[in-house]
Amino acid sequence: MEGWRMTASVLERFRELAVDEADPFYFDHPLDHVPGMLLFSGLLDLAVRADGTRARGRRPGRVVAGLDFTRFCELDRGTTLSCRPVPGANRAWTVSARQGVREVCAGSIAFADETPETPAARRRAGVPAPPRRAPADLVHRRRAENILVGEPVRRGRAVVEAAVLQPPAAEEPRPGFRSPVEIVEAGRQFATLLEHEEHGRPMDATLLWVALRLDIPYRVGRDVPLVLRWPVARVPGRRSRCAATLADASTGARLGTLGYEAYAVGPEQYERTRAR
Known part of the structure; x- marks a missing residue:
């Protein structure tokens, strides 16, 4: 499930977190809960997609985030991710992950514009082994x-x-x-x-x-x-x-x-x- 909700002339985005226990990266070894890295990845992706609409396609140059993991995210329950824009002229989002009425992770994710000095554009030579x-x-x-x-x-x-x-x-x-x-x-x-x-x-x-x-x-x-x-x-x-x-x-x-x-x-x- 993925969708948009219109609130006070801005868009709030939400979707269900996809959990694949066969994924070799997020489930490197057996776990009895959804790993925090998967929650971060899902919330970041949701915010990036929402930001693309708000920032009119401008690519992020930096990401600033603060997340708190408040309880275990269980494997046998669905997890809903949401993000809503922080009011003002910014590219900041309030994000959360919930299982039913319980919040398992919450915080904020913000983006800044890309600049010519962004490390992705620089080249290197003679990198040591x-x-x-x-x-x-x-x-x-x-x-x-x-x-x-x-x-x-x-x-x-x-x-x-x-x-x-x-x-x-x-x-x-x-x-x-x-x-x-x-x-x-x-x-x-x-x-x-x-x-x-x-x-x-x-x-x-x-x-x-x-x-x-x-x-x-x-x-x-x-x-x-x-x-x-x-x-x-x-x-x-x-x-x-x-x-x-x-x-x-x-x-x-x-x-x-x-x-x-x-x-x-x-x-x-x-x-x-x-x-x-």
Whole structure:
């Protein structure tokens, strides 16, 4: 189901989230809930389509988003996605995902116009060979082709960084740019491995992601080498927090930011949480 609703002379868009448990990317391994990355992807796509009408076809240059994941999104129920425009001369949208009367994810997604300096338009030469992929268990993935970050490297005492890797060559030609979903997933993997390597989380811990914040280019050319950098810091409190910088590895230019918040729970606590 997909449709439009006219409210106060503006368009509100909504549709049902398509959930394919055979998808090798979103369901890299068996899950008992809809993954947050699929919710983000669905809401982003809905907002992009709506923005194309509001912005009269202008392509986004940047995407700024803040999402809160308020409860588990269950596999055995339909999920309705919606977005409505924020009033004013902007390209901002309020978005949400609901299962019946319960909201499972909500926040905002905004776009800015593309500029000549958008990284997707720049070319690179002499890009170094990519590093080895991070261990699968550290990033909570099983399929090697879904590991999008390299092994972490500590730069002195102040910074840990990891390269953003390209997925293996596919049978069908890939777009010549990285999508926001690809970059956000690389950042999620980076934040996950930091929980284990830097913060000492046990390997059987599950990270229940509760918030996502981002300000990144909407399209980054695949010839632009990317790196994620995390200033070594431990934020006090029950939540795990990771604020990383996305940078051009060849020039050092800062391209954007990614922020993740989660609760780390052990197997027994996870089972108790799911039983509620």
